[in-house]
Amino acid sequence: MKRVFIQTFGCQMNIADSAEMLAHLSRRGVEETKDIESADIVLVNTCTIREHAEHKAVSFLGRLAKWKAKDCSRVIIFAGCAAERLGEALKKDYPFLDIVAGAKGIDNFSKMLDESGLFAVNAQNYTQSVKSGVLDYVTIMRGCNFACSYCIVPSVRGGVKCLSPEVILENCAELAKKNVKEIVLLGQTVNAYKYEDTDFADLLLKAASVKGVERVRFMSPHPAFITPKLIDTIAKNDKIAKHIHLPVQSGSDKILKEMKRGYDSKTVIEKISRLKENGVLVSTDIIVGYPTETEEDFERTLELVDKCAFSFAYCFKFSPRRNTPAYSLKPLASDKEVEKRLDILLNKVRHFSAKAYKDAAGTEQMVLMETVYKGRTSGNLWVKTPKQHPVGSMVRVRIKESDGKILSAE
Ligand code: SF4
The missing domain is CATH 3.40.50.12160 (Methylthiotransferase, N-terminal domain)
Known part of the structure; x- marks a missing residue:
């Protein structure tokens, strides 16, 4: 062989x-x-x-x-x-x-x-090649219909093509049979999913009802497709994770427009507030040092982070990619200045991330065990347990305390 x-x-x-x-x-x-x-x-x-x-x-x-x-x-x-x-x-x-x-x-x-x-x-x-861990991924769509000025994805992956719900649910069921408990639905703009009459919220519900599936997550969603129906669906179904990784990229309306992200800061802040009011933790991606970013634009990003209090954020320095509109833009800020902005942003992000962990102290959480001593909450926070539990089991715990990076269960 x-x-x-x-x-x-x-x-x-x-x-x-x-x-x-x-x-x-x-x-x-x-x-x-x-x-x-x-x-x-x-x-x-x-x-x-x-x-x-x-x-x-x-x-x-x-x-x-x-x-x-x-x-x-x-x-x-x-x-x-x-x-x-x-x-x-x-x-x-x-x-x-x-x-x-x-x-x-x-x-x-x-x-x-x-x-x-x-x-x-x-x-x-023939052997189905899926891994049989606690968590696995199911692709529901490929490509992207947006044209963000810095992104090469549309040119290398093409426009959106959605798989049928039947194929997706079959893949979920296949994984569940192999003891996968948590399914992550994947797509570049995953919540733009639409196949005939089935939209993303409908698909989430269907995936959550597959026998053996304990939890469903998804990535990466786009703010433009966060609808009241989707928020309601996430809020009301226990099997749909109460966490969303929603890339906002910038807090400056000028930069968001130049990036062609398709939303402004007010809209995205409102959507994030709705999600949080419904018990959903929100993490994000932010680009620092987009070529036309001024100090004032960066201040708007800091304000957005203050308002949204993300549970986590991946912060990146702008990386110019050939064959994208942003590639030829001349940077306004020096490398040193961008490094400084990144440091300031990372400090803020760390503060809110630690807060998300500390806020969970005293709460009850359902933890899906990924090792015998460690698992994740529905809100995607790590928890360690004082005694062993089988990998893949769902355990109800009370959170005793947090060191800002991991929760400790009683
Ligand atoms: S950043 Fe995301 S939404 Fe924008 S073009 Fe790239 S894949 Fe599409």
Whole structure:
């Protein structure tokens, strides 16, 4: 039996895509190995959102030259967003590369394997490749219909394509049978999901009612599709996590407009307030140092963070990506100034994150155990328990205290 070593760079979408590609390889009698030296195939699933991620993937590919030189029958597959952006031209610089499978072509991955002539379908060897941990991911849509000025996703993944509810629920049921308790529905603008009459709120409810599923989360939603119906659905169903990671990116209306995010700060603050009033914790992504960001724009971002009190935030320095409108903009602030802004923002974010943990002291929480001593609340806060519980069990606990980073149960 052939073995594949998979190296995934990037986000949860990529992790889910790797699982899907592994399923296609499994149908051809290939099993996964964590040891690259014993592998016959290396699958590199790449990310290009930030330049750094693309560099990492390409330099990993460069290092595979030696691996391939040891046995020329070994196969290298370069897939995902960076593969889409760089295309077949990669083969010129890396002639030892066998298959380039761009992110838009993931749906065609099976066909590409067949066309390469390197793999034969072997139905008897077929094993579903999903992991059987407590949590797993189900892709519900691919691509994005927005055109944010800094983002390369629409050009590497194309427009939105939604999977049918039947396929999605089948995948959820398949995972539940393998003891996965928490399903994360994935899409670039996941809450824009629409398939015939089914919208995202309907799909969430359906996923939450799949037998064996204890909790449903989703990522990444877009503020434009946070509707009263969605807030109500999250609030009323115990199996839908009371946490949402909602990228706001900036608090300045001028910057939001230039970024083409499709909302202003007032609208997003109102939506976040509604979510919080309904018991939902909100975390976010923020970009610091967008080229046209002034000190005043940055102040607006700090104000937004004060108003929204996020339970967590990923804060990034703006990363220019070729072939995006923002790439050619000349930065107004120096690198040092942007670093300083990032530091100020991170301090604020840490303060609110610690507060979210401290506010949970004295409350009762349902914790889904991910190790025997540790699990997460519906609001996505980590909890340690004084005694052991089976992994995958849902445990009701009272929170004794918090050190600002983890909750301790009584
Ligand atoms: S919504 Fe904007 S940032 Fe998100 S994937 Fe689409 S274009 Fe990129």
